[in-house]
Amino acid sequence: MSDSFSFDTLAVRAGIERSQFGEHAEPIYLTSSFVFENSAQAAARFAGTDRGPVYSRFSNPTVQMFCDRLAALEGAPACLATASGMSAIMATLMSLTRAGDHVLSSTGVFGATMQLFNMFGRYGVETSYVPLTDPDAWRRAMRPNTRMLYLESPSNPLTEVGDIRALAKIASDAGAVLVVDNCFCSPALQRPFDLGAHVVVHSATKYIDGQGRVLGGAVLGSEQYVRELLLPVLRTAGPSLSPFNAWVLLKGLETLSLRMERQSANALEVARWLEAHPRVARVHYPGLASHSQHALAMSQQKTGGAIVSFDVKGDDAASLRARAWATIDQCKMLSITGNLGDTKTTITHPASTTHGRLTPEARLAAGVGEGLIRVAVGVESPADICADLARGLEA
Numbered sequence: 001m002s003d004s005f006s007f008d009t010l011a012v013r014a015g016i017e018r019s020q021f022g023e024h025a026e027p028i029y030l031t032s033s034f035v036f037e038n039s040a041q042a043a044a045r046f047a048g049t050d051r052g053p054v055y056s057r058f059s060n061p062t063v064q065m066f067c068d069r070l071a072a073l074e075g076a077p078a079c080l081a082t083a084s085g086m087s088a089i090m091a092t093l094m095s096l097t098r099a100g101d102h103v104l105s106s107t108g109v110f111g112a113t114m115q116l117f118n119m120f121g122r123y124g125v126e127t128s129y130v131p132l133t134d135p136d137a138w139r140r141a142m143r144p145n146t147r148m149l150y151l152e153s154p155s156n157p158l159t160e161v162g163d164i165r166a167l168a169k170i171a172s173d174a175g176a177v178l179v180v181d182n183c184f185c186s187p188a189l190q191r192p193f194d195l196g197a198h199v200v201v202h203s204a205t206k207y208i209d210g211q212g213r214v215l216g217g218a219v220l221g222s223e224q225y226v227r228e229l230l231l232p233v234l235r236t237a238g239p240s241l242s243p244f245n246a247w248v249l250l251k252g253l254e255t256l257s258l259r260m261e262r263q264s265a266n267a268l269e270v271a272r273w274l275e276a277h278p279r280v281a282r283v284h285y286p287g288l289a290s291h292s293q294h295a296l297a298m299s300q301q302k303t304g305g306a307i308v309s310f311d312v313k314g315d316d317a318a319s320l321r322a323r324a325w326a327t328i329d330q331c332k333m334l335s336i337t338g339n340l341g342d343t344k345t346t347i348t349h350p351a352s353t354t355h356g357r358l359t360p361e362a363r364l365a366a367g368v369g370e371g372l373i374r375v376a377v378g379v380e381s382p383a384d385i386c387a388d389l390a391r392g393l394e395a
């Protein structure tokens, strides 16, 4: 579809490839391989001179429809899908780095992402960490062998915001690549390519699905990057998105902007209520004027997003953890679960769950304290969400 269509139109119509039956909803091609008319066609498909499907590890029409729609929404030339967000990040690392290269990452990234970077140390790819919010620190930390810069904005779970334009320039000046994990905003709220990013990764498990059903991921970038560097990794290593999951995600994209708009509005209401609560020490939400990068966030994102984190009050690590756990455990409606991006509001204690496998020092550097609670606000009434949180805070 033409780029001149608006986001909302592309979200429901981009990427559709109808079969000879003229079905209206996108079909699920649940098949591992595709049949060729003859050996010559098989050879041409394997060689890539005939672009028809071959084998669902690397080519499937339902998965392709998902990739084409997401690329249209992100404003990206090309996209490939993966089985999960983590396999998207792994494939990005494998496609961009080799032994001897250096990766510069924000300290404020998802716990498993940091562990993956550290694992790549075994293969000779070293990662060092810098604060997301200090572009000068990124510039100073660049090395002659820095190949990739990596950030989430807003970050999980503190909702810190990185200056994507400034960091893209630092990467470009050094001939490196800026990779942005756009999971918290999704393209409905933020399009990193418009701000200069070179590669975007997604955990489609989160807002793109939006209803907590399937795992999925995606990597987006230039035609050349995707064809020459990323596709060989994914085709060979095989962390493929299943056609069924791709279909669920395609359907998720259709309602993405509606959900993000409503969930962001609800999150702002919850954040304002938390900010006024006497038992809350600090609220982290980019849509609040009190957020230290509020102006930057509003220049990059349409709204503050749907994740609100907050610190409860307490004297030491033990009392902070006890207060945070008690607040969470009193909730009767909010779901105590590690996932986020669902229409149902979820609540998590990052220090003992999503970031629990990090060393205490790494957790401290990421700002993930024992009193921190992350709420991924859904579509329920904000008054009901606040009432559920009040029960715990006031217990």
Ligand SMILES: Cc1ncc(COP(=O)(O)O)c(C=O)c1O
Pocket: 084, 085, 086, 087, 110, 113, 152, 156, 181, 183, 184, 202, 203, 204, 205, 206, 215, 216, 217
């Ligand atoms: C910001 C971010 N990136 C990546 C991931 C990993 O995604 P997945 O669970 O789909 O592998 C997560 C998971 O919570 C996340 O929050």
